[in-house]
Amino acid sequence: MRHEDVWRAIDALAAEHGLSASGLARKAGLDPTAFNPSKRTGPDGRSRWPSTESVAKVLAATGTGIEAFASLVTGAPALPRGRAMAGRRIPLIGLAQAGADGFFDDGGYPVGAGWDEISVPDVPDPNAYALEISGDSMEPVFRDGDVVIVSPAAPVRRGDRVVVRTRKGEVMAKELMRQSARRVELASLNPLHPGFSFGLEELQFMHRIVWASQ
Numbered sequence: 001m002r003h004e005d006v007w008r009a010i011d012a013l014a015a016e017h018g019l020s021a022s023g024l025a026r027k028a029g030l031d032p033t034a035f036n037p038s039k040r041t042g043p044d045g046r047s048r049w050p051s052t053e054s055v056a057k058v059l060a061a062t063g064t065g066i067e068a069f070a071s072l073v074t075g076a077p078a079l080p081r082g083r084a085m086a087g088r089r090i091p092l093i094g095l096a097q098a099g100a101d102g103f104f105d106d107g108g109y110p111v112g113a114g115w116d117e118i119s120v121p122d123v124p125d126p127n128a129y130a131l132e133i134s135g136d137s138m139e140p141v142f143r144d145g146d147v148v149i150v151s152p153a154a155p156v157r158r159g160d161r162v163v164v165r166t167r168k169g170e171v172m173a174k175e176l177m178r179q180s181a182r183r184v185e186l187a188s189l190n191p192l193h194p195g196f197s198f199g200l201e202e203l204q205f206m207h208r209i210v211w212a213s214q
Contacts, residue, residue, distance in 0.1 A: 003047040004159030007040055009072035010050060010058065011154070015210040017062055020124045028057040037155055074141065090123070091115035092130040092147065099169040108152055108165065108205030118147060123210060125153040131163060131173070137193040138173050142212060148173065149211040161209040162186070166202055173209065 014024035014035075021035040033039060034054060042048050059069055091110045093103060102112045110129040118130050133146045141161070142148060150163050158176055164186065165171045174186035174196065184203065187195040 002159060003040075003049060004157060005073045006050060007035075007157075008160060009069060010035055010055075012072050012210055013058065013062060013064060013069065015123050015149070015151070023124075024058060024062075025054075028054070028061040030054060030057060037157075088123075089117045089119050090128050090130055090149070092118040092132065094132045095134045095163075095171055095173065098131060098165070098171040101169070104165065104204070106204075108207065120149055120211065120213075123149055123151055125151040127152045128210075131171075133173060137188040137190050138175075139190045141189050142173060147213040148209045150207045151210045152205070152207045154208040154210055156206060156208045162206050163209060164198070164206045165204045166198065167204050168202075172196070176206070 010024070011021055014021050017024065017027075019027060022032045025034040026032045035050070040048055055069070058064075059066065093110075093115050097103070097114075103110060103114065105111045109127045115129075120130065128149055128151045130147050130149050133142045133148060134144055136144055138161075148161075148163070156162055156176060156179075158178060160176050161173065162176050163171065163173050164184070172186075175189060176184070177187045177195065178185040181200075183197055183199055184206065185195065185197050
C-alpha cells in the first residue's frame with residue numbers, strides 16, 4: 001500500500017458518490033480542506049497519510065465497507081453496477097477509436113459526433129468522458145472491455161492511472177511513474193508489456209482515470 005494509492009482511493013470514492021474531495025470531507029463531518037492536495041504533503045516535503053479516524057468517518061458517511069475501500073486502493077470500483085447506473089450520462093468511446101481525429105479538441109476535451117453514452121456515478125467535471133479499455137497491458141487492474149471514467153480537470157500525480165494521447169494520435173491507459181519539466185514516464189501494469197517515455201511536447205494531453213467499471 002502506497003501513499004498515492006490511499007489518496008487516489010479517497011478521490012475515487014468521492015467521485016463515485018458525485019462529490020469532490022472537499023465535498024466528501026464535509027459529508028464525513030471533517031474540515032472541508034482535510035483532503036485537499038496541499039494537505040497530502042507536509043511543509044518538509046514528507047508525505048502525509050489520512051488518519052484512520054478520517055477514513056473511518058468517510059466510510060461510515062458513504063456506507064462503504066473496508067473491503068470496498070481496499071479494492072479502490074488497488075484501482076477497482078467500490079460501487080456495485082446497480083448503483084453506478086444512478087448518475088449522469090457521459091460520452092463513451094473505444095480506446096483504439098479515440099486515436100482518430102475529430103473526437104477531442106486542441107485542449108483534450110471530448111467533441112464531435114461518434115460518441116456513445118453511458119450512465120455512470122456523477123463526476124464533478126463537466127468534461128468527463130469514458131473509454132472502453134482494449135488489450136491487456138493494464139491487467140489485472142483494467143481488463144479488456146472495462147470502462148474507465150476520465151476527468152480532464154482532476155489533478156495528476158505520480159502513481160495515478162492516466163489516459164494519454166500523443167500528438168501522433170496514439171491513445172493509451174498507463175500508470176504515471178514520473179513527470180519532470182521535460183519528460184513523462186509511463187508504466188504498464190502488466191509486466192509483459194513495456195513502459196513508455198515521452199517528451200512533454202509529444203503529448204496532446206494526459207488525463208486522470210477516476211473510476212473503473214469492472
